C-alpha cells in the first residue's frame with residue numbers, strides 16, 4: 001500500500017525526504033473514509049487499521065519535525081508550504097490579522113457570488129447582488145477558509161485550500177446575506193451596512209424574492225459539491241435560522257426558562273451557520289469525527305460569543321458605529337442577555353420583558369436599568385467563557401499560521417466595537 005504524505009519526513013532527523021504528491025492529498029482520506037465496497041470486511045478493517053497506524057506515525061514525525069523546526073536553519077524551513085512562513089509562525093496570535101491572512105482566498109469572493117447571481121432578469125440580478133459590494137466583513141467566509149486550511153495542515157501537512165472548501169465559504173456568505181435581506185423585512189429596517197436596505201429601495205415583496213433567489217443559488221452550489229453529509233449540515237442551518245428567528249418573536253412566559261431559551265435562540269439564529277459551515281469544511285477535507293466535532297464546537301462558541309457582543313454593543317455603541325439606533329433590540333421588543341441579567345437586580349424589568357417593552361417609556365426605563373446594573377459585565381463574561389471554550393477546542397490542532405489566526409478571530413470578536 002503506497003501511503004502517503006508522511007513518507008516525506010524522516011522521524012529521526014525531521015528532514016524533508018521528498019516532495020508532496022498532490023494526487024494523494026484528496027484520494028488518501030477519501031479512501032480512508034469510504035473503504036472500497038469491493039473489498040471484504042476484513043480487508044476494509046485492515047485498511048482502516050493500517051491507515052490509522054500510518055496517520056499516527058505521521059503525526060509523531062510531524063510533531064518531532066515541528067519541534068526541530070524551532071532550532072533548525074532556514075534551509076530546512078524552505079520546505080514548509082508557502083504561506084506558512086517561519087516569521088508568521090513566530091508571530092503571537094493577537095498580532096495576526098485573520099482577515100489579511102484569508103484575503104488571498106477571498107479576494108474574488110464577491111465577484112464569484114455576483115457571477116452566481118447572474119440571471120437574464122437584470123432587475124433581479126441588481127437587487128440580489130446589491131449587498132455583495134465588497135464592503136461586508138466576510139466574517140463567516142474568513143472562519144471557513146481559516147478552519148479549512150488549519151485542518152488541512154493538521155491532517156496532511158499541507159494548508160492548501162480545496163476548491164470545495166472555497167465553495168463552502170461562498171455558500172456561508174450567501175446564506176448569511178439572504179437571511180439579512182429577509183431579516184430587514186421582518187425588522188422593517190431601513191438601513192444595512194451603512195446604506196439603504198433592499199426593502200427600503202425595492203419594497204418588501206422584491207426583497208423577499210431576492211433573499212429567496214440568493215438562497216436558491218446557494219443551494220445550487222451546495223448540490224454541485226455532491227456531498228450528501230454536507231447537504232444535511234447546511235439544511236440544518238436553514239432550519240435553525242428560521243426557528244431561531246421565530247423563537248425571537250415570542251417572549252418566554254416561564255421566567256426560569258428565559259435564559260436557556262435566549263441561548264438556544266442565539267445558537268440557531270447566529271451560531272448554527274458558523275458551527276455547521278466550519279464542520280462542513282472539515283468534512284470536505286476528509287477530517288475524522290473528532291476533528292469535525294472540534295470544528296463544529298469552535299464555530300458554535302465563536303458564533304455565540306459574537307452574538308453576545310452584538311447584544312452588548314446594542315447598548316453601548318453609538319448609532320454611527322453600529323449603523324442602527326442604540327437600543328434597537330429593546331425597540332424591537334427583544335430581551336437579550338444584558339436585560340436578562342439586569343432583571344435579576346431590577347425585577348421591575350420582568351413585566352416589561354413579557355410585554356416586549358411596548359408601553360410608553362418601557363424602552364427608556366429598561367435601557368437605564370441595564371446601564372445601572374451589572375448586565376453588561378455579565379454579558380461580556382459569558383462571551384469570554386464561550387471564547388475560552390472555542391480556544392480550548394482548537395488547541396488540539398497542529399500549530400500553523402491559520403490556527404493562530406483562528407485564535408485571533410476569537411479575540412477580534414471580543415474586542416470589536418461595531
Ligand code: FPP
Nearest residue numbers: 178179182183187211238241242245269270
Ligand atoms: C440578523 O438579526 C438576522 C439573522 C442572523 C438571521 C435571520 C433569519 C431569518 C430572517 C430567517 C430566514 C432565513 C433564511 C435562510 C432566508 P438581527 O436583527 O439581530 O441583526 P441586525 O441588527 O444585523 O439586523
Ligand code: MG
Nearest residue numbers: 183184187189
Ligand atoms: Mg435585524
